Amino acid sequence: MVDLVWFQLLSAILFVIGLYGVMARRSAVLIIMSIELMLNAVNINLIAAASHMEGTGKFSDFDGQLIAIFIITVAAAEVGLALAIILRMFKNRSTVNVDEINLMKW
Amino acid sequence: MAWFIFISLAVLTIAGALGVVVARNVVHAALALLVSLIAVAGIYLVLFAEFLALVQVLIYGGAIIIVLMFAIMLTRNTDYPKISDNKQWPLAALAALAFLGVLAPSFIINRVEGTKSHNASFEGIGESLFTTWAVPFEIASLVLLVALIGAIIIARSDEEEN
Numbered sequence: 001m002v003d004l005v006w007f008q009l010l011s012a013i014l015f016v017i018g019l020y021g022v023m024a025r026r027s028a029v030l031i032i033m034s035i036e037l038m039l040n041a042v043n044i045n046l047i048a049a050a051s052h053m054e055g056t057g058k059f060s061d062f063d064g065q066l067i068a069i070f071i072i073t074v075a076a077a078e079v080g081l082a083l084a085i086i087l088r089m090f091k092n093r094s095t096v097n098v099d100e101i102n103l104m105k106w
Numbered sequence: 107m108a109w110f111i112f113i114s115l116a117v118l119t120i121a122g123a124l125g126v127v128v129a130r131n132v133v134h135a136a137l138a139l140l141v142s143l144i145a146v147a148g149i150y151l152v153l154f155a156e157f158l159a160l161v162q163v164l165i166y167g168g169a170i171i172i173v174l175m176f177a178i179m180l181t182r183n184t185d186y187p188k189i190s191d192n193k194q195w196p197l198a199a200l201a202a203l204a205f206l207g208v209l210a211p212s213f214i215i216n217r218v219e220g221t222k223s224h225n226a227s228f229e230g231i232g233e234s235l236f237t238t239w240a241v242p243f244e245i246a247s248l249v250l251l252v253a254l255i256g257a258i259i260i261a262r263s264d265e266e267e268n
Contacts, residue, residue, distance in 0.1 A: 001108060002108055002109060002152065004217075005213055006116075007149070008213040009210055010116045010119065010149070012206060012209040012213060014119060014120065014123055016202045016203070016205055016206040016209070017124060017202070018127075019201075021127035023198035023201065023202065024192060024194070024198040024199070025191060025192070026191065027132060029132060029174060030126070032174065032177075033135060033139050033174060034127060036143075036170065037126060037142065040142070040146050040166075043158075043162075044149055047150055047153050047158055050155070051154050051155060060230070060234055062155075062230060062231060063239075065157070065231060066231065066234060066235060066239050070242060070246055072161055072162070073246045073249070074246070074249065075170070076165055076169060076250070077249055077250050077253035077254075078253075079170050080253055081253050081256055081257050082177075083174075083176065083261070084258075084261035088260050090180070099192060
């Protein structure tokens with residue numbers, strides 16, 4: 001059995017790669033992909049904890065998996081909305097470069 | 107054996123994630139994301155979370171990648187190659203590495219010994235989802251409905267204005 005800390009390190013590395021993508025990329029679609037990487041890192045962490053630890057109190061053994069299901073649900077909703085916003089952005093400004101979307105920048 | 111599978115899946119996951127953040131071509135980045143997400147489904151199988159692996163392949167590998175591909179194809183223009191990275195990418199890399207430098211030692215120092223590895227059955231997940239987690243489940247369905255309606259309203263072409 002692989003120890004819990006290795007899954008946590010994997011999720012930390014995946015989260016940091018996603019964080020770099022969010023900060024360094026300029027295309028809105030690539031930023032969405034990096035956010036997906038970060039959400040996956042969180043899911044790995046939750047599921048690893050759920051399968052290595054026993055539930056205490058009113059939490060059962062696999063409540064981490066259920067929280068991960070809700071995260072996946074929110075990620076699906078987020079991607080759908082992001083597609084709509086990116087399409088509208090492209091229709092109005094004909095670019096997906098987030099550096100050029102600076103109308104509300106002070 | 108579990109170690110070998112874990113190491114190969116972890117390498118695949120990190121390689122795919124690096125492909126997402128360094129690829130010049132947006133379609134290649136989406137395909138690298140697909141590799142990474144499928145490898146994460148394998149990680150879930152190593153953790154005995156079969157239901158989550160199934161959901162990961164269906165929703166991420168199926169739906170989300172297709173939606174992202176639609177976003178790429180519908181916004182295709184000529185300046186994709188030169189808008190991939192911005193000027194402050196060294197600073198972003200530095201900040202990300204600093205964050206990893208905080209996160210990884212904190213995981214290693216506060217090392218928790220796992221008690222056992224257990225298999226969450228489909229029945230257990232379903233029962234828990236409809237009893238303990240019933241209210242969050244209903245709220246999640248409401249979130250999906252609102253996101254769907256909002257996406258349609260944002261993305262449709264408004265004829266009355268033109």
